Amino acid sequence: MQTVHTLAELRTALRDLPDRALVPTMGNLHAGHLALVARARELRVPVVASIFVNRLQFAPHEDFDRYPRTLQRDAQLLAEAGCDLLFAPLEAAMYPQPQTFRVRPDPALADILDGASRPGHFEGVATVVMKLFQMVQPAHAVFGKKDYQQLLVIRRMVEQFALPIAIIGLDTVRDTDGLALSSRNGYLTPEQRARAPQLQAALRQLAEQLRAITTPAGLHAHEAQAMQALAAQGWAPDYLTIRRRSDLSAPSTGDVQSHAPLVVLGAARLGGTRLIDNLEA
Structure with missing residues (x-):
């Protein structure tokens, strides 16, 4: 596997890699990332992975500075997984000047x-x-798909800008106890890690209750109960909610009664660590 750090090096390396597949990451790789590489390899095209911790998506109070950076280990894992090219730019290579031009997603989704x-x-x-x-x-x-909303934002961006890129979403990779793999899991203490599967369990229970719910009011009541139950276990939930898969809007009565494709999503803090997860229902 070749590793490059600048745009000039990248363009030179790409000359020999036609019809390539990209796996964008922020590094600190785990089995979920490597599953993305494996899926890309199934396309039988050269695989390019990127590692870049993107300052633009972190708020000032978030964990940009302490986000784990493990490039040497990540490069070894990618090489073993069959990646052909790693693009690992420094911030000066990615943003050689202030990024004053931005992509503003549809607020209804983002x-x-x-x-x-x-x-x-x-x-x-x-x-x-x-x-x-x-x-x-x-x-x-x-x-x-663990970052379900992110995936929909990227799909919509590709559609609206008519980019000639096929976006592939891969099911969430989980640990043996059901916890969705995430680079931020490393922030958890051993005691918090033992309790972390409670988020996925809350989402699963909410998804199972869907069979008995017939109205949006019923959905809201069960969402509120799920939030209260998770908070009672020591979490600080941002949301536990049931939404339409297509656009993450709240389901209508018709959606509920016709068993339209829905997704149960949750985000909650356990101590100082914010975890997200989802289950399609």
């Missing part, structure tokens, strides 16, 4: 749920992903 809890987050995500797409010019890009 300013709800995680966007409400993290204002400006999806603008930062969309901007860096658009920039990576322009730099790498992939035919395919693979993202995990």
